[in-house]
Amino acid sequence: MNPLKYFFLIACFWVATVTAQTQTEKIDALVQSYAKLGRFNGNVAVARKGHIVFARSYGLADREFDIPNTQDTRFRIASLTKQFTAVLILQLAESGQLDLHAPITRYLPYYKKELAEKITIHHLLTHTAGLPDYTERDDFFTEISKRQYDHREFIQKFCSDTLLHEPGTQYKYSNAGYYLLGGIIEEVTHDTYANVLQKKILDVLHMQNTGMETPERLIKNRAKGYNYGPSGYSNAEYIDISSTIFSAGAMYSTTGDLLKWDKALFSNKLLSAKSTEMMFTPFSSNYGYGVGTIKSFVPDLKTEVHFVFHQGAINGFRSVMTHVVNEDLVILLLCNTFEADPNPVSNGIFALLHGLPYSFAGEEK
Template sequence: MEKINLILEKYHQFNLFNGSALVAQHGKIILKKNYGKADMGWNIDAASDTKFRIGSITKQFTGMLIMQLKQEGKINLDDKISKYLPWYNKSIGDKLTIQHLLAHTSGLPNYTDFPDFKTKMVFENSSNKDFAVKYFKDTLGFEPGTKQSYCNTGYYLLGLIIEAITNKSYEDVLKEKIFDVIGMKNTGIEDPKQIISNYAQGYDFDYDGYQKTDYINMKTAVFAAGAMYSTANDMYKWDTALYGNTLLNDENKKIYFTPHLNGYANGLVIQKHSDFLKSGKEITTMVHSGGINGFSCNIARIPEDKIYVVLLDNTRAGKRGGQLEAVIDDIFNVLYNDKLSLPKPLVIYEVYSKMKSSSVEDGILYLKDIKKNKFDSYNFNGFENELNKLAYKFLSENNTDAALKVIDYAVSEFPNSFNVYDTRGEIYYIRKEYPESKKNYQKTLELNPNNDNAKEMLLKIEDLLKK
C-alpha cells in the first residue's frame, strides 16, 4: 500500500527506522518491504529474511511454552516457583506463582536495571542457572499480585522453569514445540560463538551518526527474557499460527490472551477500544516492543481484522523516542481512516546541531523557541527520553557542565519523572558533589521506590559523606 510505504520511507529518511517491515490485513500481506542496510560496513541491504534481534518479543514465546506445558498437565499457573526451582530462596519462592512471573506482578527487582548490568553482567558466559544464582536478588519491592512492574527477571526465571520441567535447554524446547511446528526456520536464540547467516549488524544512533552497538552475550545475559532473533517472514508465520490450534487449544489460547494488571498478558499488552481512532469500530490491540543492544522491534496485531504489523530495526530506533510505536500508530491511521500522517524530524537532532555550532545554553534557548513557535513542525515523541539521552552523550564526553545544563532543563520539563532525577544524581556523583547527588537520588526513590540503582548509590554516598 503506497501510503504506508510513504510513511516508512519518511521515517527512514529522518533516521528513525532502518530494517524490515511487514503489514498484513484480513490475513493477507499488503506490504513487505525493507528500508536501509542490514550491514552498513559491507553495504548489504536489509531483506525480509534478514535476521534481527527481537528482544522482549521473546516473552510471547516464553509465555507460549508455559501455556503448552500447562496444556500437557505438567504445570499449573498458580504453582509456586519453588516447586521447580529448589535452589531459589524458598521464603520468596513460596510467595511467587508462575502467573506472577508471566504478568510482571512478582515484585522482584528487574535485573537489567542493576548498575552492573551494562558493565559486567552482559559479558558473563556461564550457565543460565549460575547467572541467576550469582546476580538475582530475591527481595520484593511489593507484595506479589498487588502491582505490575515490568520485570525481565521473571521471564528469565520462567526459562529456567521450562528447562527444569522438560530436562532440555530452553532453546531446544522452543525449536521442538514452536519453530519446527510452524516452520520458523530462520528464528533462534543467539549464541555468541555461533556464525548466523543473513544476520543484521546492530547499530546505535548517536547524534553524530551511526556506530556499532556494544557487546552483549544474549544467551547468558538475556535468555528467555529477550535472546531470540527472527525475520519478518518468520514473525508472520507466528502471527498466523496464533489464529489456529496448532500451538494451543481454544481453552488455553483464551488464557494466553487474557490480560492482567495494566493489560499485560504473556508478552502482549492487550487493550479494548470502543471507537478505535474514531473509526466507530470496536477492536482489540495486542502490542509489544523489544529493545536490545543495537536492535528494536515492535509488533502489533488486531485480531478482529486480522491485522499484523511487524517492524524489525537494527539501529535501536526504539531508544530514540519510541519511534516504532509512532510508525505503527501512523499505519493504523491509514488502515482505519485512510489518513496519511507523515512523520516530522526529531527536534533533538536540530537542537544538538545548534549546541554543537554555538553553545548548550543557546541550544536550550533555541529549543524553548521551537516549543513556543514551531512546535507543529517537529517530532517531540519521547522528548523526555531524548533529553536524558543527550545528557548522557555529554557525560560520555566528560562534559559534566553541558550534561548538567541539559538535565536541569529536563527536570524543569518533567518534574515528576524519576528517571531525570536519577540521571542528575549520577552527574552530581561524577562531579563529586555528593550532597546534591544524594538529594536527587532521594527524589527519584520518592517517585519510584523500586529504583534499585538509586538505593545502591545512596549507600555509596552515605559512606563517602562519613569520610
C-alpha cells in the same frame, strides 16, 4: 522495554478505507521519510487475514560492507521473545507438567526458598511477582551483560533480589520473571530452552529463520546492530544475550517467520482455545501472558477494538508487533538501529490504514 509505554497513542482510532494501491505507496512514503532521517532502519510487514499486503526493507544490515536489509535478514527481536516463552509454559500446563498457580519452589528447587514459596508461574507471566528488573541495575549493561553465566548461576545472582511488593498485588515489568520462566522450562523438560523452543514451536511452524542467539553461533543473514547519534552510526555494544537475557529476549527472527508465528498463535495451532484466551486476557496494567492486550471502545466505530501487542529493545535493535484482533490485521517492524524508535512508524501505518491523519518524519506536532 515495557510494551505499554507508547501503545495508548493508537487505542482510540476510527476505521475508514483506502485503496490497496494507495496504501502501498503511502506506507512506503511514510517509512521512507523516517529512513532518510536515520529514524528507521529495518524491515516492515503488514498482513491482513493472513495475507501480506506490504513488505519492504530499508537501510543496511551491515554498514561496513554496505549490505542492505532484505526480507531474509534476521534481526534480534528482544522482548517479542516473551510471547514464545509464555506459549511454551502454557503448553507444559496443558500437558499437566506444571500448574500455573503453584509456587515456583515446586519447579526451581535451587531458587531462594522464601521467594519461591510466594511467587507462582502466573505471577511471572503477568509481571506481578514483585521482582526487580535486573536490566535496570547501573552495572548491567556496563559489566554484567558482557559476561557469560549458566542459567542457574544467573538466576541465583540476579533474579533473587528482595521483592518490591507482595506477589499478585502490583504490575512491574521485569525481565527477571521471564528469565525464571526459562529456567522452569529447562527444569521441567530436562532439556535446554533452545531445544524445547525448536521442537515445540519452530519446527512445528517451519520457522527456519528463527532461533536463539549465542555468542559462538554463526547466523546466516544476521543484521548487525547499531547506534545512531549526532556523529552518525556506530556499532552497538556487545552483550552476551543468551546468558544474560535468555528467555526474556534472546531470539532472532525475520518478518516472514513472525507472521507465521502470529497466524498460528491466533488460530489455536499451538495452544487450545482456552489457553489462548488466558494468554490474551489482561490481568494487570493491560498485560496478559507475554503480551500487552487492550480492548478499547472506539466512539467513531461504536464498538470495542481488541489490540494484542508487544515491543522490544536490546543493544542495537528495536521491534514492535501489533495485532488488531477485530480485523485480523498485523503491523510488524524489526529495526537494527537502537535509537530508531519504530513506534511512531507503526502508529503512522495504523493511522494511514484507517484513514486517520498522520505525519511524515520531522512533521510531528
